[in-house]
Amino acid sequence: MSVFLQPLQTVTVGSGGASTVTFTSIPQTYTDLVVMVSARTNRATYALDELVMTFNGNSSSVYSQTNLDGNGSSAVSGRITSTTQFTTTFATADGAATSNTFSNSTQYIPNYTSSNYKQIISDATIESNVSSFGYAINTLRAGLFSSTAPITSISWTGIGGQLDQYSKFSLYGVLRQGI
Amino acid sequence: MYPIATTTVGSGGVSSITFSSIPQTFTHLQLRGTAQSTGGGNTYCVLSFNSDTTSSHYNDHYLTGTGSTVVSGADVGTVPGMAYNNITYTTSFGVQITDLLDYTNTNKYKTMRSITGYDANGSGQVNLHSGLWLSTSAITSLTVSVASGNFASGSTFQLYGITTA
Numbered sequence: 001m002s003v004f005l006q007p008l009q010t011v012t013v014g015s016g017g018a019s020t021v022t023f024t025s026i027p028q029t030y031t032d033l034v035v036m037v038s039a040r041t042n043r044a045t046y047a048l049d050e051l052v053m054t055f056n057g058n059s060s061s062v063y064s065q066t067n068l069d070g071n072g073s074s075a076v077s078g079r080i081t082s083t084t085q086f087t088t089t090f091a092t093a094d095g096a097a098t099s100n101t102f103s104n105s106t107q108y109i110p111n112y113t114s115s116n117y118k119q120i121i122s123d124a125t126i127e128s129n130v131s132s133f134g135y136a137i138n139t140l141r142a143g144l145f146s147s148t149a150p151i152t153s154i155s156w157t158g159i160g161g162q163l164d165q166y167s168k169f170s171l172y173g174v175l176r177q178g179i
Numbered sequence: 180m181y182p183i184a185t186t187t188v189g190s191g192g193v194s195s196i197t198f199s200s201i202p203q204t205f206t207h208l209q210l211r212g213t214a215q216s217t218g219g220g221n222t223y224c225v226l227s228f229n230s231d232t233t234s235s236h237y238n239d240h241y242l243t244g245t246g247s248t249v250v251s252g253a254d255v256g257t258v259p260g261m262a263y264n265n266i267t268y269t270t271s272f273g274v275q276i277t278d279l280l281d282y283t284n285t286n287k288y289k290t291m292r293s294i295t296g297y298d299a300n301g302s303g304q305v306n307l308h309s310g311l312w313l314s315t316s317a318i319t320s321l322t323v324s325v326a327s328g329n330f331a332s333g334s335t336f337q338l339y340g341i342t343t344a
Contacts, residue, residue, distance in 0.1 A: 005180040010206075010343040036207060036341075038280040038287070070242030070251025070307070077249075100315055104280050104290040125292040125309030127238060136240040136253065138307045166286050170206065170343045 030173030039091035043160030097128035192329030205340030218328025227260030261310030
């Protein structure tokens with residue numbers, strides 16, 4: 001058994017799709033969390049969709065994030081403050097993305113049981129194979145969850161549509177030396 | 180996270196390395212590496228799968244910081260694989276961590292995500308690369324090539340398998 005990246009929970013969306021994916025009862029015995037996401041939604045018109053992420057079911061204005069995005073031709077950095085969710089993960093979307101394309105992202109959440117505010121960093125790529133949407137988005141995002149509560153659950157919802165079949169969310173625990 | 184295979188380039192260098200017969204028992208793959216070229220200029224790596232080097236089967240994109248500017252660009256159907264991991268012939272080795280999610284899923288085209296970079300005390304860059312292989316085939320082998328020259332001695336690549344709960 002690997003203790004470097006311990007598999008904790010996995011959700012693979014079945015036929016019919018899913019409006020939300022949630023990891024609940026996250027063990028409090030690790031130091032960090034890692035989530036890998038391969039996702040697609042049925043959002044119409046567009047080639048990509050943002051996935052809203054919240055911790056502990058908290059939809060108060062306790063989220064903020066800083067973004068660095070590239071679309072294959074230009075790059076931009078932006079910031080969102082005091083909002084009700086993270087948008088650090090993406091999905092391809094049925095509206096325009098080539099069939100069978102899915103996003104690829106990893107989110108790293110250190111010290112998730114701490115009584116301090118929680119940081120998250122995310123790197124995500126969306127390859128849609130559609131020229132009118134710039135084919136792709138590459139994004140690096142850092143976020144702050146301004147809550148002292150340990151993270152016990154994480155949820156994702158597509159902004160523009162529900163998650164498609166075969167979307168996969170993999171949760172891992174990371175142990176530090178000595179545990 | 181389980182080690183599958185490791186390759187270290189010996190003296191004389193090689194133009195490519197291949198991991199073949201990749202086990203189909205994991206959910207995700209991660210390729211880690213450090214690489215340097217033997218050519219006389221900056222170059223990049225090219226990642227291809229299952230011996231497919233048809234350029235029209237691959238797209239790739241990048242977000243790059245050079246220490247002074249940030250740029251984003253693309254290669255769409257023009258490279259016989261996914262161009263990524265810019266490397267040099269200097270003393271600095273380029274570093275990469277590359278993730279391939281759901282590599283056995285035959286309902287998905289395969290998307291690559293890679294963090295790469297190098298610093299050479301006065302020059303360097305950091306990159307987020309993405310790539311798309313327009314195939315639903317499970318990945319059974321992967322090849323990393325260098326676009327010009329060879330991989331220099333001491334370049335190393337390690338392939339890991341990642342399971343899910």
